Amino acid sequence: MKALQKRIGITQDTLAQSLTERFIFGEEALDGLMPSTRILAEEYGVSRLFLREVLAGLQRQGLIETFPGKGIYVRKPSMLNAARNVHTTIRQSTATARDLIEARGNLEEQCAALAAERATTEDIAQMEFALKALDDANGLIPMAQADIAFHSLLAKSTHNPVLQIMFGSITTLVFDTMLRSLSDPEIYKEGAPLHYTILKAVKNRDGLAARKAMSKHIHLAEDSYKNDLDCELREIAQRIVKDVLQSSLSIEEILSSALKDYSVDLGQS
Amino acid sequence: MKALQKRIGITQDTLAQSLTERFIFGEEALDGLMPSTRILAEEYGVSRLFLREVLAGLQRQGLIETFPGKGIYVRKPSMLNAARNVHTTIRQSTATARDLIEARGNLEEQCAALAAERATTEDIAQMEFALKALDDANGLIPMAQADIAFHSLLAKSTHNPVLQIMFGSITTLVFDTMLRSLSDPEIYKEGAPLHYTILKAVKNRDGLAARKAMSKHIHLAEDSYKNDLDCELREIAQRIVKDVLQSSLSIEEILSSALKDYSVDLGQS
DNA sequence: CTATCTGACTTGTCAGATAGGTGTTGGTGG
DNA sequence: CCACCAACACCTATCTGACAAGTCAGATAG
Numbered sequence: 001m002k003a004l005q006k007r008i009g010i011t012q013d014t015l016a017q018s019l020t021e022r023f024i025f026g027e028e029a030l031d032g033l034m035p036s037t038r039i040l041a042e043e044y045g046v047s048r049l050f051l052r053e054v055l056a057g058l059q060r061q062g063l064i065e066t067f068p069g070k071g072i073y074v075r076k077p078s079m080l081n082a083a084r085n086v087h088t089t090i091r092q093s094t095a096t097a098r099d100l101i102e103a104r105g106n107l108e109e110q111c112a113a114l115a116a117e118r119a120t121t122e123d124i125a126q127m128e129f130a131l132k133a134l135d136d137a138n139g140l141i142p143m144a145q146a147d148i149a150f151h152s153l154l155a156k157s158t159h160n161p162v163l164q165i166m167f168g169s170i171t172t173l174v175f176d177t178m179l180r181s182l183s184d185p186e187i188y189k190e191g192a193p194l195h196y197t198i199l200k201a202v203k204n205r206d207g208l209a210a211r212k213a214m215s216k217h218i219h220l221a222e223d224s225y226k227n228d229l230d231c232e233l234r235e236i237a238q239r240i241v242k243d244v245l246q247s248s249l250s251i252e253e254i255l256s257s258a259l260k261d262y263s264v265d266l267g268q269s
Numbered sequence: 270m271k272a273l274q275k276r277i278g279i280t281q282d283t284l285a286q287s288l289t290e291r292f293i294f295g296e297e298a299l300d301g302l303m304p305s306t307r308i309l310a311e312e313y314g315v316s317r318l319f320l321r322e323v324l325a326g327l328q329r330q331g332l333i334e335t336f337p338g339k340g341i342y343v344r345k346p347s348m349l350n351a352a353r354n355v356h357t358t359i360r361q362s363t364a365t366a367r368d369l370i371e372a373r374g375n376l377e378e379q380c381a382a383l384a385a386e387r388a389t390t391e392d393i394a395q396m397e398f399a400l401k402a403l404d405d406a407n408g409l410i411p412m413a414q415a416d417i418a419f420h421s422l423l424a425k426s427t428h429n430p431v432l433q434i435m436f437g438s439i440t441t442l443v444f445d446t447m448l449r450s451l452s453d454p455e456i457y458k459e460g461a462p463l464h465y466t467i468l469k470a471v472k473n474r475d476g477l478a479a480r481k482a483m484s485k486h487i488h489l490a491e492d493s494y495k496n497d498l499d500c501e502l503r504e505i506a507q508r509i510v511k512d513v514l515q516s517s518l519s520i521e522e523i524l525s526s527a528l529k530d531y532s533v534d535l536g537q538s
Numbered sequence: 539c540t541a542t543c544t545g546a547c548t549t550g551t552c553a554g555a556t557a558g559g560t561g562t563t564g565g566t567g568g
Numbered sequence: 569c570c571a572c573c574a575a576c577a578c579c580t581a582t583c584t585g586a587c588a589a590g591t592c593a594g595a596t597a598g
Contacts, residue, residue, distance in 0.1 A: 067579085
């Protein structure tokens with residue numbers, strides 16, 4: 001039996017691919033509920049444990065979500081779950097605030113300019129909603145969530161999935177600096193109105209103005225961060241968590257809860 | 270015992286974090302060999318299976334590598350393993366060649382310009398090595414590997430980890446188009462010399478020239494791809510694999526073997 | 539001294555059992 | 569007839585104990 005299975009050659013990868021084809025991209029399980037692990041394991045002739053590990057992989061990729069007592073649900077893919085893996089991987093690297101501003105500036109200026117050309121009325125409505133949420137937000141983390149949402153939606157408004165992927169890959173790093181910027185009254189006072197400037201420029205289809213406002217928005221930190229400019233992002237974020245939020249949680253824990261249910265759809269148009 | 274464990278609250282996440290702190294970032298297991306699963310499981314008071322799932326997660330992030338019969342080794346983190354997760358996640362999205370050129374152009378032009386300012390002699394030597402490998406490469410996949418290596422090294426030469434992350438997140442997509450471009454004599458003939466133009470500009474510390482050459486290099490495809498421009502990247506890549514390589518493997522399988530051992534170190538300077 | 543073999547490791551996988559959560563269903567009291 | 573609630577069936581998560589298969593070092597026979 002073992003030998004047979006080996007001959008057939010079911011590996012975790014092949015099973016994962018098969019399941020993905022069937023349930024994620026295929027049309028089965030329309031309501032999003034997958035068959036139970038027992039049934040699936042029997043169906044594919046593997047043990048439940050083996051199947052479980054495969055499912056764990058899919059879950060880590062954010063493709064499915066499991067609920068004890070309920071079942072396994074297919075999930076709309078979100079960039080952020082994937083991005084978190086990237087974040088863990090690069091924890092060892094020494095990205096500073098200056099690095100992020102440099103890279104993010106270039107990316108988001110492009111996003112702003114393209115969004116001005118391509119944003120639909122629905123995109124704009126969503127961004128307006130995010131800015132309203134930012135105004136109404138109570139507390140640093142909800143603010144950062146709304147801020148991230150705005151920038152993600154702007155990337156989405158380019159209707160270029162690749163730009164969304166790139167922004168997604170640095171989302172957690174952006175979140176780190178947002179904690180710093182949003183808790184700094186000086187930056188917030190100058191930076192928050194620029195969100196509206198950007199959105200207005202997008203509405204007016206004025207790519208250049210959108211790009212300029214975004215540039216100003218992102219480079220604000222360059223003048224205000226002072227010593228923090230060449231600090232590692234994680235250090236900065238961890239300090240804010242400790243001093244401002246007075247929480248003993250690690251930045252990783254904050255991140256995973258703050259970005260958990262957060263999901264900006266991928267452009268399918 | 271179960272209740273106790275719950276009270277202590279060992280979840281997969283906390284254990285993963287604990288193990289990461291200890292073995293990846295910590296100084297234990299200097300030779301890279303971790304204690305066996307039995308020992309670790311006993312040490313943390315969890316079952317071996319539970320530990321296994323946690324380790325599977327770390328492995329998926331590319332932080333460790335397991336060898337049956339030998340043990341578990343700590344691995345140097347590589348962007349690409351993480352990037353592959355992103356790629357899977359966005360399979361559903363409909364990124365076209367045009368999307369990639371647009372996004373990648375902006376990013377890589379910035380990389381070229383910054384590399385011209387900051388590349389060390391060692392960076393340049395590595396890039397030269399990659400170009401030599403590209404010239405000597407035999408077959409489409411080794412060529413694509415060398416090509417990817419060159420562009421990754423250019424991103425590394427900016428000494429900005431965030432740019433490396435962003436490039437890493439789209440590496441698999443870039444690989445897709447490389448299969449197409451490298452198998453097209455017209456593009457290859459014009460595109461290959463531009464690699465040397467870029468490298469020369471970097472050597473001369475001429476950021477503008479580097480940026481221009483990169484722009485030309487990437488936008489070459491815009492004139493030659495024709496109908497493929499608005500094709501989905503996966504479709505293009507899959508067709509090349511089938512027609513040119515005459516392989517029945519899926520593009521995912523090609524990718525995972527081609528990028529498996531590939532790793533450009535993260536800048537630690 | 540060399541070749542081989544044994545035994546003690548390792549990971550990978552399995553079946554079966556239990557814990558704990560969730561939703562449904564059918565019976566009972568109003 | 570309706571509302572409530574308890575029992576039940578199903579789900580995932582996890583544990584225990586076991587075995588297969590790979591690896592390696594050291595003992596042993598030639």
